[in-house]
Amino acid sequence: MVNTNSLAPPRRIAAAIACLFVLVGCNPHMYDEVSAVHDAKRAEFVGSWLCIDHTEVTLLPDGKAAIRLLDGQEFDFDDRWRLSGTGEWELTEERTGWNDGQHVQLTLTSRTSSATRTPDPAERLDPSSEHEPAPETYTWTFELQRDDKKQLMLYFFFGDPDSRSTYVLERKQP
Structure with missing residues (x-):
């Protein structure tokens, strides 16, 4: 048994904070700022971007876009629509x-179809879990990051944003 009175006050505080993180399941980095890109040019985004399960987003030079099977961001991801x-x-x-x-x-301005992502095994056990229907229009805000080769990546957070789970789109290779 540890006698916390024998610990120096800063160590007691650090131990209490560590226990608090374990008890509440906090990500100690959840409020860190996300790396920012300030030097991107519009032309760098033109083309097709891919993600898992046949997601494809094509960004055209005139500002138009074609969207295929793109999931919702943040808490909307939990509704499983695409x-x-x-x-x-x-x-x-x-x-x-x-x-x-x-x-x-x-921004999706004209929805041509929607699909439903297969639930994870935990959701299959709870048939009472209800989900919002797919919206007719929707707006995503992608964060930007450069990889080690200085190539851009588009991403957004899915699920609880504090968990920092990222949905990353990478440029389609020719």
Whole structure:
């Protein structure tokens, strides 16, 4: 048994904080700022971007977009819908809750179809879990990051944003 009175006050505080993180399941980095990109050019985004389960987003030079099987971001991801259709995109420098860099804002303006992602095994055990229907229009805000080769990646957070689970789209290789 540890006698906490014998610990120096800073060590007692650190031990209490560590226990608190374990008890509440916190990610100690959940409020860290996201790396920001400030030097992206619009032309760098033109082309097709891919993700898992046949997701494809094509960004055209005129600001139009084709979207296929793109999941919702943040808590909308939990509803399991996947949207397809056409829309518009723009490169913005608006501050989001995550960083003050550039972002790609993608808006689905005309939904042509929607699909439902297969639930994970835990959800299959609870048939009472209800989900919102797929929206007719939707807007995603993608964070930007450069990899070690200075190539751009588009991503957004899915599920609880504090968990920092990322949905990453990578440029389609020719």
